[in-house]
Amino acid sequence: MSGTITISVDAMGGDNAPRAPLHAAKLLLRERPDARFIFHGREEVLTPLLDEFAELRPVSEIRHSETVITMDDKPSQALRKGRGTSSMWATIQSVRDGEAAVAISGGNTGALMAMATFCLRTMEGISRPAIAAIWPTVRSDIIVLDVGATIGADADQLVDFSILGAALARAVFDTPSPTVGLLNVGVEEAKGNEWVKDAGKILGETSGVGFTYKGFVEGDDLGKGTVDVVVTEGFTGNVALKTAEGTARQVGTYLRDALKSSWLSKIGALFASQALAAIRSKMDPRTVNGGVFLGLNGVVIKSHGGTDEIGYKSALGLAYDMARNDLIEKIRDGVSRFPAPADPAAPTSSEAPTA
Amino acid sequence: MSGTITISVDAMGGDNAPRAPLHAAKLLLRERPDARFIFHGREEVLTPLLDEFAELRPVSEIRHSETVITMDDKPSQALRKGRGTSSMWATIQSVRDGEAAVAISGGNTGALMAMATFCLRTMEGISRPAIAAIWPTVRSDIIVLDVGATIGADADQLVDFSILGAALARAVFDTPSPTVGLLNVGVEEAKGNEWVKDAGKILGETSGVGFTYKGFVEGDDLGKGTVDVVVTEGFTGNVALKTAEGTARQVGTYLRDALKSSWLSKIGALFASQALAAIRSKMDPRTVNGGVFLGLNGVVIKSHGGTDEIGYKSALGLAYDMARNDLIEKIRDGVSRFPAPADPAAPTSSEAPTA
Structure with missing residues (x-):
């Protein structure tokens, strides 16, 4: 990532989306000029909005997603309806694919946790x-x-x-x-x-x-x-x-x-x-x-859904810091330092494991 | 109880005992002239103190207890050491024996709960x-x-x-x-x-x-x-x-x-x-x-142990109100209005119960 930190943003999640997350990104960029953004959501809404926040244009990319997860969607519904097609899913997938260092959404917490767990999987040892x-x-x-x-x-x-x-x-x-x-x-x-x-x-x-x-x-x-x-x-x-x-x-x-x-x-x-x-x-x-969200193969942040650009900017700043300071590596290091718990169901060395 | 409300007080429980509970009783008496008190604790300490709070003398009785439960006593220790002999036990026993309408102590919470449960027993249906x-x-x-x-x-x-x-x-x-x-x-x-x-x-x-x-x-x-x-x-x-x-x-x-x-x-x-x-x-x-403490055959109040006469007076006022408004009867009424939960282990009417 050559020194820059790319943040994958669900631009459709939260009461004040997409304006608040984009505005917050502009505010963060002034403090962290090496931040980069991928905004996921409806292209027809995001493109004109990005023109308003002109400073963001050279450091941002818009990725179109058809579906928007609502606050009423149950986690299982959200997975069925939004897997692969929603801005929330695409936001997380950018982390899984290594395009972004961290993902952020102000949407439905249960849906975000379900998608993050499904997409990124639990980290080994956790x-x-x-x-x-x-x-x-x-x-x-x-x-x-x-x-x-x-x-x-x-x-x-x-x-x-x-x-x-x-x-x-x-x-x-x-x-x-x-x-x-x-x-x-x-x-x-x-x-x-x-x-x-x-x-x-x-x-x-x-x-x-x-x-x-x-x-x-x-x-x-x-x-x-x-x-x-x-x-x-x-x-x-x-x-x-x-x-x-x-x-x-x-x-x-x-x-x-x-x-x-x-x-x-x-x-x-x-x-x-x-x-x-x-x-x-x-x-x-x-x-x-x-x-x-901790314990997955990638970091996801849930911003408060009702917040404004100031609140989103705090969450983006936290996301930036975690990525900059290699949170995932620090967790892997922490897990590796810990003795694995004895598994009572594990076969002992003298027994042949049964497939 | 002919209109008066008798409060059984553990005069030895709490950091500022016995002065704070007695002082608090004096304060309560000014507002609730029909309050009566039984103070449990060491007679040699309580008698001169009661002389200081002269207004209390005509409405109070001192009952000597040899043992004092400390904050370090574990509940089981407290029961062994203090059952029958401690001011805490005697405070609760006055409620069991119908001498007082409510008991109060600023002592060790775990010990008080253990003694209250042991002495008063859980109410039927709870x-x-x-x-x-x-x-x-x-x-x-x-x-x-x-x-x-x-x-x-x-x-x-x-x-x-x-x-x-x-x-x-x-x-x-x-x-x-x-x-x-x-x-x-x-x-x-x-x-x-x-x-x-x-x-x-x-x-x-x-x-x-x-x-x-x-x-x-x-x-x-x-x-x-x-x-x-x-x-x-x-x-x-x-x-x-x-x-x-x-x-x-x-x-x-x-x-x-x-x-x-x-x-x-x-x-x-x-x-x-x-x-x-x-x-x-x-x-x-x-x-x-x-x-x-709710759910026992009698009401016990735990005052904060570190409080002063103002704090004790609040707790005494609460004790008075609960007794005045027949809390125990209100609980019994509440239990009786509730359908008894089906007991899956209970024999059906066609089966003879096995002794």
């Missing part, structure tokens, strides 16, 4: 993909996974998620040996369900695997940034993510209402307007947009 | 106890359960939690038919794990059970107050509760830092000081203190 979120904390951003790719996870899968999350932390935070914690209902060894306890035992015995296991963490450690990577199964991770988003909005509502409650507080808000704007931007979900 | 939290939202307070009594819950247990939570809502919020939602990773029927989906089917077919089932809710519905009662299993509920607490603290840190960031913002904070104090009090965890 049994299931996960979705990782970048989580702002009072310390610095951390990574939380799985936030909803799959429901439930056994001990080995939680260990896989640790490897994947640590590789992502190495790629985007530039920390050579990130700290990893398992989300639990207490920090004592005896707490939690069997899967979490077993995963804790496996991780506790590791060393030289590219991350440092710090034990169990609790829900309030997320906002504190106690560790760089928090690992949990998809149901709990999804609830935690949405609970945090909801609580942040709730406190924001309290603040707005309180500052409007009297003329004194309105004057106060005026004086503090710059400070309040700084908080708003800190709590702006657009600044950390993008769920990263 | 298979496992749950801990319910009162959750502040932008609408009004709601109830969330289970927030950590037990890890994992099958469909029938989630239905039990719905009955318990709805009864609590009727008792403390005075809503005749509270709305109930099941916490899930999406609102569509096909989302989530089998237990949640099955519980949703069972609840969806109910009517006249004392609450209205509203379907699935997500993590961000907690802060919105979409329903009066949110039901989930203990692992996810505990993570959600701590994540929300952590996020509220995180936003509070952002706000404090921002308002200190310049002289303009400091002036603004001064003008808005009353409004900011209102938010602080709204986000003060002491105003909604108390985890309610």
Whole structure:
């Protein structure tokens, strides 16, 4: 790729598509002049739009796709209807074919995960993909996974998620040996369900695997940034993510209402307007947009569907960084450093394997 | 009980015991002159302290207990060491013996749950106890359960939690038919794990059970107050509760830092000081203190162990309200309105049961 980074963009996915993703690409290009784009979608819509964003033209390519996956399509429907023909599928296929380093879509999450898994396949040594979120904390951003790719996870899968999350932390935070914690209902060894306890035992015995296991963490450690990577199964991770988003909005509502409650507080808000704007931007979900699909033979980012060009630009920036810092190689390295789990069904060397 | 409500108080549980619980009782008595107290703990400590809070003397009784359960005692240890002899056990026993309408302790949660379950036993028709939290939202307070009594819950247990939570809502919020939602990773029927989906089917077919089932809710519905009662299993509920607490603290840190960031913002904070104090009090965890143990033959409240007299007073007020509004009767009524789940192991009428 001779120094450039090509991003494959589903230009039809999300509420503000195709304008927001193209506008975001223009914004990214100003910061990352070596970014290149392949926009997938309806040619008749994208061609005139690309003319509007003239700076993009020399670094972009449009690929026509007939079908658009909607937010109502169930994953299985989306696969049937859109495999081979949809902009979502084509976006992922560009990564599989080596034309692009990373894929991004603001479309239907379930459909995107189904297509990504089908098209790219799970990476060797990893049994299931996960979705990782970048989580702002009072310390610095951390990574939380799985936030909803799959429901439930056994001990080995939680260990896989640790490897994947640590590789992502190495790629985007530039920390050579990130700290990893398992989300639990207490920090004592005896707490939690069997899967979490077993995963804790496996991780506790590791060393030289590219991350440092710090034990169990609790829900309030997320906002504190106690560790760089928090690992949990998809149901709990999804609830935690949405609970945090909801609580942040709730406190924001309290603040707005309180500052409007009297003329004194309105004057106060005026004086503090710059400070309040700084908080708003800190709590702006657009600044950390993008769920990263990990564990596949290629990187796919899900942008929030309702976001604008600022949100898309964050997701594109994340995509660029992951590709630039060789996330996939870092994951392969992480997997290879880990001892393969003993397979109880595997024949021993003295037995002849039965076909 | 001739109009009075007797609260059994573990005066030795929590960081600020025994002073904080006694001080809190004095504060409650000013608002609820018909409250009565039994304080359990070391007589030599409690007697002089009660002299300090002279108003309490005519409405209080001290019961000596030799043993104090510590925060480090594991539930099984606590039962061995403290059954019959500890202030925690005696506090619960006063409810079992009908001397008090409700029990409260700021001690070790695991030990309190083990003792409460052992001493009071699970209520008929309910298979496992749950801990319910009162959750502040932008609408009004709601109830969330289970927030950590037990890890994992099958469909029938989630239905039990719905009955318990709805009864609590009727008792403390005075809503005749509270709305109930099941916490899930999406609102569509096909989302989530089998237990949640099955519980949703069972609840969806109910009517006249004392609450209205509203379907699935997500993590961000907690802060919105979409329903009066949110039901989930203990692992996810505990993570959600701590994540929300952590996020509220995180936003509070952002706000404090921002308002200190310049002289303009400091002036603004001064003008808005009353409004900011209102938010602080709204986000003060002491105003909604108390985890309610539900599903036992008697009500037990766990106060936060680190709280002061203000926090204890909130928990005592909650205890008083639950007893005044006949929570236990409301739960029994809720259980009786529900069709008993079919027991697949039960013999049919044509078969003679084998002893």
